[in-house]
Amino acid sequence: MTGAVEPGAATIPPWVYLLSATIFLITTAEFMVAGLMPSLAAAFAVSVGKIGNLIALFALGMTFGGPLVIALLLRLGVPNKDALLWLLGVFLIGSTLAAMAPSYAVMALARTLQGVTSAACFGIGLTLCAESVRADLRGRAASLVLAGLMIAPVVGVPAAALINDLFGWRASFWLIVGLTALCIAVVGPTIPRPARGTQVDLASGLAELRNTRLWAAYATSGLIIGATFAAFSYVTAIFTAVTGLAPRLIPIVLAAYGVATVIGNLIVGRLADRHTIPVLAIGLVVLAAALASFAAVPTDAAVSVAAFLVIGLTGVSLNPAMVARVMRVAHPGPLVNSLHTSVITGGLAFGTWLGGLAIDRGYGLAAPLWIGAGLAVLGLLSLAPRRARDLTA
Known part of the structure; x- marks a missing residue:
């Protein structure tokens, strides 16, 4: 699909489900540490409480870093689709760093980087979703995107814990790396660019x-x-x-x-x-x-x-x-x-x-x-x- 999105569409485009899969991936990455705590604590020789801080660091990155990253992207005039691809690229770097982390400090840095980019991905994803449908369908379209957030704790987090039990904690993080790379490969040709005039600049935001x-x-x-x-x-x-x-x-x-x-x-x-x-x-x-x-x-x-x-x-x-x-x-x-x-x-x-x-x-x-x-x-x-x-x- 290469054409531009026409704002005000009367139906929800199929690629919205791809955004849902992206949110599923990000949310799984955020919360899967909860199921890996004993393994991570043993690997890095720290307390379970410190491993719990890895979830908090991800959340702090989302809370404070996400809007700042979005403001920078708007200041540079990066189109929303391109911004999503760049953000997923940085999320891929953070995920790879987490999978290879030789120490707790490196893992903490990786989790913070993941959090910063994930909040921005949420914002861009919901914006692309909103631009693709009529105003009276935005809530329904958002529910499909956010279904990924709901399903992640039910499917993604237990799956990561199972992989940890079978193959070790690094395998769980490498799974996130592989799925992120797959998302980037699919988003590029699948999600169309918004129609001209729908992009919002920093001043308007x-x-x-x-x-x-x-x-x-x-x-x-x-x-x-x-x-x-x-x-x-x-x-x-x-x-x-x-x-x-x-x-x-x-x-x-x-x-x-x-x-x-x-x-x-x-x-x-x-x-x-x-x-x-x-x-x-x-x-x-x-x-x-x-x-x-x-x-x-x-x-x-x-x-x-x-x-x-x-x-x-x-x-x-x-x-x-x-x-x-x-x-x-x-x-x-x-x-x-x-x-x-x-x-x-x-x-x-x-x-x-x-x-x-x-x-x-x-x-x-x-x-x-x-x-x-x-x-x-x-x-x-x-x-x-x-x-x-x-x-x-």
Whole structure:
């Protein structure tokens, strides 16, 4: 395919699924360290806690580096498709460095480089997706792209852990290298260039950031993800130490949660364009109720597992509505989308930190669930001013 994308297409082009595969690859790379912790700790002779920092470094790279890279690319006037190829090239370098890492310091550098480029890839990918369809299909198209994010924890991360068990941790990282190279080879001839006039320059992108409605949308997104990960980050400990689930059941529950996020993402994607604010409002009410129910009776296995699955159906699954709202209140350029990714990543880190702080202060393992419920309520309140003016936003 060599022609330009005509903005306002009435159908979602097939190459959007390639963007979904790219997001799947990036998300797998981000979280697969969780399944490789013992192997990496032994290989680099460091604590498991330090290996956990490799996930944090990736997230920090996304949060702070992504928008800066996008701003540089806009300043240089690099077209979005070319920018995606360049970013995947740098991600390939970071992945290769990780696979060959002789020390923890080199691995930390590689993970940071991966994180910086991945946030920018998210932003460019969502922009290419938004430019390819009519405005009323952007939420649905985004849900297809973000399906890669939902599927990665269910398929990609366990696959990386299995490869680690069979062939060692380097093989898992070399798999990421190979898949990244394949993505680059396929993206070039498959994804068309946007139609002339759709590219946004740095000045226009910065001008969009003065939009107060955009920052309100960002706040809602950060609170949704913060609420979800305040609970999710500690759910294994809660299920085993408080609920009393057998450790062998945890992978099954987590897999069911992953399936719930995929289903929720597809449902929200269908509704997000026409009912953006109502979907976010109802989703936050359900999310807060599920978190509060889990927190109120964490010792009841049936209630706890059911509430956890409902968190999967809402929570992260509200991403298409979050993206649709941002794309509605501002031009969906790469800087706007990349910064949205950074805010979401920041919300994840904030919710996880706040939950850990509550545990450290002696409020118990169930405390992060109450914190998640509180953040969900704040997310609902963040919708109130806009909801009062226009329920159809």
